[in-house]
Amino acid sequence: DGGITQSPKYLFRKEGQNVTLSCEQNLNHDAMYWYRQDPGQGLRLIYYSQIVNDFQKGDIAEGYSVSREKKESFPLTVTSAQKNPTAFYLCASSMDRGTEAFFGQGTRLTVV
Amino acid sequence: QQQVKQSPQSLIVQKGGISIINCAYENTAFDYFPWYQQFPGKGPALLIAIRPDVSEKKEGRFTISFNKSAKQFSLHIMDSQPGDSATYFCAASGRAGGTSYGKLTFGQGTILTVHP
Numbered sequence: 560d561g562g563i564t565q566s567p568k569y570l571f572r573k574e575g576q577n578v579t580l581s582c583e584q585n586l587n588h589d590a591m592y593w594y595r596q597d598p599g600q601g602l603r604l605i606y607y608s609q610i611v612n613d614f615q616k617g618d619i620a621e622g623y624s625v626s627r628e629k630k631e632s633f634p635l636t637v638t639s640a641q642k643n644p645t646a647f648y649l650c651a652s653s654m655d656r657g658t659e660a661f662f663g664q665g666t667r668l669t670v671v
Numbered sequence: 672q673q674q675v676k677q678s679p680q681s682l683i684v685q686k687g688g689i690s691i692i693n694c695a696y697e698n699t700a701f702d703y704f705p706w707y708q709q710f711p712g713k714g715p716a717l718l719i720a721i722r723p724d725v726s727e728k729k730e731g732r733f734t735i736s737f738n739k740s741a742k743q744f745s746l747h748i749m750d751s752q753p754g755d756s757a758t759y760f761c762a763a764s765g766r767a768g769g770t771s772y773g774k775l776t777f778g779q780g781t782i783l784t785v786h787p
Contacts (some may be wrong), residue, residue: 590773594777601777602715633681660705663714
């Protein structure tokens with residue numbers, strides 16, 4: 560059963576804490592992406608990675624960090640520097656850039 | 672900078688009617704235009720996509736119309752059903768070699784409600 564798995568589904572964070580969102584794919588895709596979704600807005604690109612050990616900032620990378628040590632995994636860390644982290648976070652992958660992107664089910668992060 | 676503008680924000684249609692959602696883009700380097708469907712609490716799923724070498728693409732009840740000169744594209748849902756009630760996003764990304772290659776830029780989304 561191939562797909563993208565994001566965990567956890569819900570996450571609560573205290574102000575000032577870093578938190579890491581997991582994204583794993585078994586589609587053998589090279590490219591992976593992180594998007595942020597806020598109510599009434601479209602998805603905005605945080606980071607993307609074309610290959611292992613390489614990643615690029617998207618449009619709203621400030622306060623976030625990523626790593627790509629394995630092809631299957633692309634974790635996102637929301638740092639304390641992100642001033643408004645409460646949002647729905649979506650991970651996606653594609654065979655390569657410019658082809659169909661498949662999305663995970665998302666992680667809803669709430670700062671308490 | 673909002674490079675893809677989507678309208679309307681919300682749309683209510685009767686069962687059996689036609690739903691039409693419009694998008695306009697600014698970046699002439701865009702050459703891939705997908706539409707995504709998202710149900711509450713779920714990730715978006717690709718519905719249909721088009722490239723600018725054709726003006727229309729149809730898959731079942733879903734049709735994309737593309738106007739390259741006007742930099743506009745639209746989604747038409749024929750015979751709309753209550754199960755089509757969801758949020759729809761248009762998106763665009765650029766050709767290989769460009770800065771927007773593989774990076775989807777999304778519209779703001781349209782909440783579609785189909786009444787029985």
